[in-house]
Amino acid sequence: QAIWPQDRSRLGAGHLAGSPPRFPLFLCATAPRAPPLEMIYIFSGVGSCCRLPGMLCGACGNLCKQLNCNACRRCCEACSGGCSAFVARPLSSFVVITSAMSIAELVYLATTFQNEDLQKCVLPEDAFVTVSGWVVVQMAFALLNLCFAPYFQYRVWEKICEESNSEELLQDPEVTVVSVTKEEVRESFKQVFLHDFGVCFYFLALGASFVWSGKGYRWVTTHPELCNPGGGLSFSANVGYAFAIVAVLYTVAWYCCGICARATEIRSGYQEVEQAEQEEQEETKGSP
Numbered sequence: 001q002a003i004w005p006q007d008r009s010r011l012g013a014g015h016l017a018g019s020p021p022r023f024p025l026f027l028c029a030t031a032p033r034a035p036p037l038e039m040i041y042i043f044s045g046v047g048s049c050c051r052l053p054g055m056l057c058g059a060c061g062n063l064c065k066q067l068n069c070n071a072c073r074r075c076c077e078a079c080s081g082g083c084s085a086f087v088a089r090p091l092s093s094f095v096v097i098t099s100a101m102s103i104a105e106l107v108y109l110a111t112t113f114q115n116e117d118l119q120k121c122v123l124p125e126d127a128f129v130t131v132s133g134w135v136v137v138q139m140a141f142a143l144l145n146l147c148f149a150p151y152f153q154y155r156v157w158e159k160i161c162e163e164s165n166s167e168e169l170l171q172d173p174e175v176t177v178v179s180v181t182k183e184e185v186r187e188s189f190k191q192v193f194l195h196d197f198g199v200c201f202y203f204l205a206l207g208a209s210f211v212w213s214g215k216g217y218r219w220v221t222t223h224p225e226l227c228n229p230g231g232g233l234s235f236s237a238n239v240g241y242a243f244a245i246v247a248v249l250y251t252v253a254w255y256c257c258g259i260c261a262r263a264t265e266i267r268s269g270y271q272e273v274e275q276a277e278q279e280e281q282e283e284t285k286g287s288p
Contacts, residue, residue, distance in 0.1 A: 088264060088265065089153060089157050089264070090153065090156055090157065090160070090185055090189065090261065090262075090264060091149070091152060091153040091156055091189075092153065094149055094152070094153070094250050095149040095150055095153055097246060098145055098146070098148070098149040098243065098246070098247070099146060099149060101145070101239055101242065101243055101246070102142045102143070102145045102146035102243070103146070104239065105138075105142045105235075105236045105239040105240070105243075106139060106142050106143070106146075108232040108233075108235050108236045108239075109135055109138060109139050109142065109232070109233070109236050110139075111230075111232060112135070112229060112230060112232030112233055112236075113132070113135050115229045115230070115232075117225075117226055117229045118131060118132075118226070118227070118229060120226045121220075121223065121226040121227035122223070122226075122227075123219045123220075123222070123227065124218075124219060124222050127215075127219045131219070131220065131227055131233075134212075134215075134216045134219065134220075134233075135233070137212060138212065138213070138216060138236055138237070138240065141205070141208075141209040141212065141213075141240060142236075142239075142240075144202070144205060144209075145206075145209075145243055148198075148202045151198060152192070152199060152202075155192045155196055155198070155199070156185075156188055156189050156192050159188040159191055159192050160180055160184065160185060160188045160264070160266070161266060163184060163187070163188055164178055164180050164184065164266060166178040166266040170266070176267060177265050177266065177267050178265065178266040178267075179263065179265055180263060180264050180265065180266060181263050182261050182262055182263045185261045185262070185263065185264060186254065186261040189254050189255070189261065190255060193251065193254075193255060203247075206243075206244050206247055207244070209240055209243070209244060210240065210241065210244040212240070213236075213237045213238075213239075213240030213241050213244075214237070214241065216233065216236075216237045216240075217234055217237035217238065217241075220233040220234055220237070221234055
């Protein structure tokens, strides 16, 4: 920003006539700052929460081992290994976030749908469906959102295994782990996002869900006493809005920025995954 001589009055009392300025009259533009990385802390926090069931199952297995209950110990170790394997895969935080949002939306829709006052609702004239019809379609979108995240994670993981040739490498008894770099994980995500028909269909449906949620919110809030008892339908419409925003932000973060992608490992079984998780926890405790 340039400060011309006639604007010296803005510089304060220290810049009187004849006195040298305390800073230059022409200020250079500062260099652009790096984009904030707050989103990575959100995903890391969700990932840490996802590890809690595995840690609890592992603690349960250690307790059963001390009690000499081998059956319960094996069951807890299997659950712990399954949780650890899930968290180790890419998009695990996306699965948890979207599942929580979808289940909450379905609960609110189902609870409100049973309200007797809803049968008296009359939507505005521009509405081409009844309130029951809007709820049914909104529930269908919520179910689609609930099913898509695990499908997306499975397809990305399948692509990672294919590109790393892990199935053939793990047939060697001496090979127990195949390391996959962050760049390979991100490239597999891009390939699935661009070329998988199911992903393409879902994002088209996501746009329709966004529009449907907007129309529904306007319809049910016209007569909130009858069409939005308890605020359940407006809440569900807002969740439909938020779901589209979360999915787009997550996709942009993975595709363009890569702040969510990280290196991973493909192991031959749940026991190896659980063992790696325990070693990582021990290293964390031992570090200063």
